[in-house]
Amino acid sequence: MTRYIVANATDIAPGERKIVELEGRSVGIFNLDGEYYALLNRCPHAGAPLCEHGTVFGVSSAESPDKPIDYERQRSLRCPWHAWEFDIRTGVSFYDPRNARVRKYEVDVVPGSPQDVAGPDGGRQEGPLVLEGYAVSVEGDVVVVDTSRRRPGRTREQAAERRPAATA
Amino acid sequence: MTTLQERPYTVDLPVPRVTTGIADVDIHPVPPADALTAYLPRRWREIVREYGVRTTNGLFNLGEYPQLYGGAMRADTWPETGFPGSDLDLIRKQLLDLYDVQLGVLQCISPGGQALNPASQALRPELADALTRAVNDWQLEHLVRPEPRLRAAISVAFESPDLATAEIDRLGSHPGVVAVLGLSKTRDPLGSRRYWPIYEAMIDNGLPMQVHLSQGGGNPSTGTGWASYHTEYHVGQVQSFQSQLLSLVLSGTFDRYPELRIMFVEGNVAHFVPLLQRLDYHWETLRSEVPDLQRKPSEYLADHVWVSTQPIDEPDKPAHLEEYIEEFGADNVLFASDYPHFDFDAPNAVFPPSFPAELKDKILRGNAVRFFGLEDGA
Ligand code: FES
Numbered sequence: 001m002t003r004y005i006v007a008n009a010t011d012i013a014p015g016e017r018k019i020v021e022l023e024g025r026s027v028g029i030f031n032l033d034g035e036y037y038a039l040l041n042r043c044p045h046a047g048a049p050l051c052e053h054g055t056v057f058g059v060s061s062a063e064s065p066d067k068p069i070d071y072e073r074q075r076s077l078r079c080p081w082h083a084w085e086f087d088i089r090t091g092v093s094f095y096d097p098r099n100a101r102v103r104k105y106e107v108d109v110v111p112g113s114p115q116d117v118a119g120p121d122g123g124r125q126e127g128p129l130v131l132e133g134y135a136v137s138v139e140g141d142v143v144v145v146d147t148s149r150r151r152p153g154r155t156r157e158q159a160a161e162r163r164p165a166a167t168a
Numbered sequence: 169m170t171t172l173q174e175r176p177y178t179v180d181l182p183v184p185r186v187t188t189g190i191a192d193v194d195i196h197p198v199p200p201a202d203a204l205t206a207y208l209p210r211r212w213r214e215i216v217r218e219y220g221v222r223t224t225n226g227l228f229n230l231g232e233y234p235q236l237y238g239g240a241m242r243a244d245t246w247p248e249t250g251f252p253g254s255d256l257d258l259i260r261k262q263l264l265d266l267y268d269v270q271l272g273v274l275q276c277i278s279p280g281g282q283a284l285n286p287a288s289q290a291l292r293p294e295l296a297d298a299l300t301r302a303v304n305d306w307q308l309e310h311l312v313r314p315e316p317r318l319r320a321a322i323s324v325a326f327e328s329p330d331l332a333t334a335e336i337d338r339l340g341s342h343p344g345v346v347a348v349l350g351l352s353k354t355r356d357p358l359g360s361r362r363y364w365p366i367y368e369a370m371i372d373n374g375l376p377m378q379v380h381l382s383q384g385g386g387n388p389s390t391g392t393g394w395a396s397y398h399t400e401y402h403v404g405q406v407q408s409f410q411s412q413l414l415s416l417v418l419s420g421t422f423d424r425y426p427e428l429r430i431m432f433v434e435g436n437v438a439h440f441v442p443l444l445q446r447l448d449y450h451w452e453t454l455r456s457e458v459p460d461l462q463r464k465p466s467e468y469l470a471d472h473v474w475v476s477t478q479p480i481d482e483p484d485k486p487a488h489l490e491e492y493i494e495e496f497g498a499d500n501v502l503f504a505s506d507y508p509h510f511d512f513d514a515p516n517a518v519f520p521p522s523f524p525a526e527l528k529d530k531i532l533r534g535n536a537v538r539f540f541g542l543e544d545g546a
Pocket of ligand 1: 046047080081
């Protein structure tokens, strides 16, 4: 597990985003009213800079025609090119959830500590977290992105729930 | 075929070459605010300022269909000031340099907003003439001259062939001009004899025509009326290209003008194939209606009709894209990006990995050489 300090918590105001480079990849970190999300800054469709120029929108849906339309704010990231939309929390496409997915990263906000000095040139520093790649001052809370690919394992029940219901 | 080199040069510009880079046949420049003023005679400048322009749909400040948010522009193409497509440096950075575009063909469709679309000016042809001349002079001076990778498809007052042919003759031999810009929404179908003088002038000047998706023209945006949704318009707009193709073939226009080269721009590829098969099929039994037609309808394609790729067809099975293109005609399909519009296609991303390299090479390079008549210069 490699965790990178990417910013002071105060650097990314609510509604704003920051693009950083981690392990050679461009990653976008969003602050949506105090909740942080991070996605790869590359659209899986044709490679557009998804996080840098994408627009955060709400998502609306209805059960059937003439039924009330539900609206959820700040749920979707819309690609600057062909307008594919992705769930900003999971990176999964609304339009083609099975095939299109943006890589998602775990983000935490944790208290900084004096050992967390990270070099701007990517020098690795040992601290309570493994940190590298970004210069931060360590006064307050810091935003940390985890680049490990491991996902928490699922129970059998959870996995079964995710499968599409059998059509019969 | 007349080639560019046979034309008299009025300006010192090299013949475009497409060797290691690519050709992009659909780039949309927008004149910055007031840029056209200097090119408009005072009379028309004042008319535009004091009375506005005359559109065929009566909607002076509105488009013909609900426009996608952000003006249907690629969200990362807005310069610090002005419209996407108005900043040459950004066009260089995001398109020409990034993808090594050696020939980028300008399609100045709606300079400064849809109200200036020449098709929409049909009801005041003299104004259409003044505006299209201004657009052409502006793009040649401010885009093509400083950046010779860009060349112009010149805009003309399409619904007034006398004015259109005068403009084609005025600029046809300029080396910055590689095509005449046609429109998919015309008042009459393109095979109509009222447009024949335009084709004659093009051929005299050795120029092909790029018929670009357009609004205006005075007819509804679909065969049965106006579209309610952007999606309806965006998908349904190919109807107009289909009608134009049927008209051009059945009217015998290609028999009359054996050198006529027409490209449909931003009208996809795949849907033309079943249309032509059906046309061939019915022509077999109904040919007595058009007995002077010299060839089977689909046989005109190879010599006369080209299409551009964007917006690319994206079948679930990637191999089908290759089939669509082969069925239309591997020598008659060219790459288009449509920069800076939202449905932009990137040349490094549109072709699936399995796409044959030789076919890709034709679409990105070789076919442009033939369409624009660059053989001698390449
Ligand atoms: S590149 Fe993102 S939707 Fe096409």
